[in-house]
Amino acid sequence: MTDFRTDGAAALDWAARYLERVDELPVLAQVKPGELTARLPQSPPEQAEPFADVLRDLDELLVPALTNWQHPRFFAYFAVTASEPGILAELLAATLNQVAILWRASPASTELELRVVDWVRQLLGLPEGWHGHIEDTASTSTLAALIAARHVTGRNVVVCSEHAHSSVEKDARMLGMELRKAPADEELRLRVPDDLSDVAAVVATVGTTSFASVDPVRELAEAAHAAGAWLHVDAAYAGPSWICEEERWSQDGVELADSLVVNPHKWLLVPMDCSLLWTARPDEFREAFSLTPEYLRTADDAYALADYGPALGRRFRSLKLWAVLRCYGAEGLRAILREHVRLAELFASWVEESPDWELVAPQRFSLVVFRRNGSDEHNERLLERVNASGEIFISHTRLGGRYVLRLAIGNARTTEADVRRAWEVLNR
């Protein structure tokens, strides 16, 4: 059983201590598959246990099996930050437990969501009048966009770059849509396909997962619209960078999109999960999704954000976004993202200056794609060894069949010293 105040204080203290010492923990979990399972009881407890036991087991059982995404030397995939205001807001959101199935079920959650998503629209310099709401992940946001595109066009084909995120393929597969992966040019940008006449949606990526390359959104939007297709933009990772004017070069043509996804849980300090989906065509979106059973028909106001995506019950995700935007301010967020970009540029400059390393893709945003001179096997072993050290965690991809390394900066606690340490570990 729980004493909410006492256990709550202990949980908050646990959280504070974790964040204070996270940089002393290994970044990548140093356990083997199944090791935790073997230590967990096979059956649930019959008798109530104190919450203190949960905290004890968090330390003893779970912490050793954590890959520490809050670690300042987490450089794999896309590094993220759950900032303190966001963490506290998650506690409050769980406390309030709003289930925003329609306006009357949570006027606060519905109206705050619309307002804060519009705040982000303004901060990113996106067109006025777009309708935005929050989904859990970019995978779901893109799924929703493809559903709207299919509904509007009556067509069943999705086109994206060979470098688009796997969620586009998975979404198309779930919808029974045909996916056409189009080749990219030497700058890793989707080549505009010649014939889009049977295409429901073209998905353009700003900031591809492997290389942070940027598709030619304007040309793709023009070609898609000329052929009667929908243009969806996946800026899940790079979109937050548009709070900085100097990164808006990558926004060219986005104003022509029919829908756009940007993930504050990737690069805007909001804890998992928070994915923003805007559309320039809200009526058509609603037509694709709106389905109101009798028990939800109300006289006052039937407005429901559930009419814009798959889920009916919706979490109070806007609370954490609101808290982060207010507690950092646009200025504070810009300063952190600019520092990440500076650190990525610095790392890329070391790679370029060294005869032992090669920059394999143009450096964009806060990602560096590189490799050590030598064979694929050599680079693969190198990655395994540096990650096993627990000092840093990086990931890999392939470019033209070659095994290449990725260093992604995105944690608010990452300093220049951490990036230097990564370079030292890699060279060691």
Ligand code: PLP
């Ligand atoms: N799109 C891009 C460009 C990504 O990099 C990712 C994940 O890294 C996704 C989509 C999928 O994001 P989510 O985990 O929110 O579904």
